[in-house]
Each structure stands twice: as C-alpha cells, then as structure tokens.
Amino acid sequence: MGWLKRIFNLVKPGSKEAEEAGSGATVVQNASVSPTPEKDDIPPERVGLSGEYDQSGLAKRVVLAFDEDPDLDDEERLWVAQTGTTVVLKGEVSDQATLDKMVSTAKGVNGCQAVDTSQVQVG
Incomplete structure (x- = not known):
C-alpha cells in the first residue's frame, strides 16, 4: 500500500491501488506534487x-x-501532517537515512x- 492510500485514502489514476477492485479509495485526477493553483x-x-484549495494540501503533496x-x-x-507551512512527521521510521x-523530499x-521530526522515533 502506498503513502497516499494509507494516510489519506486517495490514489492516482492508473496506480496499482486504483486498479484493485473494491479498494474504497478516492481516485484523484491530475494529482501532482506541483499543481497549478486553481x-x-x-x-x-x-x-x-489537483490545484484546488485544500487545508491539508501541503501534507498531501509531500505524501505524493x-x-x-x-x-x-x-x-x-x-504519519504526515502539517501546521501551516511546516510538515510534521510523527511515528517511527526504520533508520536515520x-x-x-x-x-x-518534503x-x-x-x-x-x-x-x-521531533515526534519521530528511529529504529
């Protein structure tokens, strides 16, 4: 399962998750890390x-x-969240690299x- 599906239950058209029957995820048309604002x-x-106003837009684009x-x-x-222009990472990662x-990337x-990254545990 990808980041976008797991965190926001969204998938890009043509992705493996979008093609799975009954995935329940919303397909986001024209999804881009750098969309042109509407x-x-x-x-x-x-x-x-997709360029629309989204309160969690930065977090979603980072996840993408x-x-x-x-x-x-x-x-x-x-997990990935945002507070204003700050991306907040929470939880555990496998290693520092x-x-x-x-x-x-973010x-x-x-x-x-x-x-x-103050809420991230490594290891």
Missing part, C-alpha cells in the same frame, strides 16, 4: 493535489512525493518552509 490567492501550503520517490518505501508506522531522505515540495 486561483491566484491560494497560499502554496494550501494547494491540493514520498510515493513518487523510488528510494522511499512506505514506512507503515509514520530514511528519515533524512524524507526530510529532504523540503523540496512547494510551500514547505520547515519539517518537524
């Missing part, structure tokens, strides 16, 4: 996967970036000003 007045951290990174497997005990890669998503 309106000019949407703050970068509130832009959703994790899914799209072939070096990041789904860490089933880690994985956490460092996640922080780097910081590369438009709208992310910081990544809080």
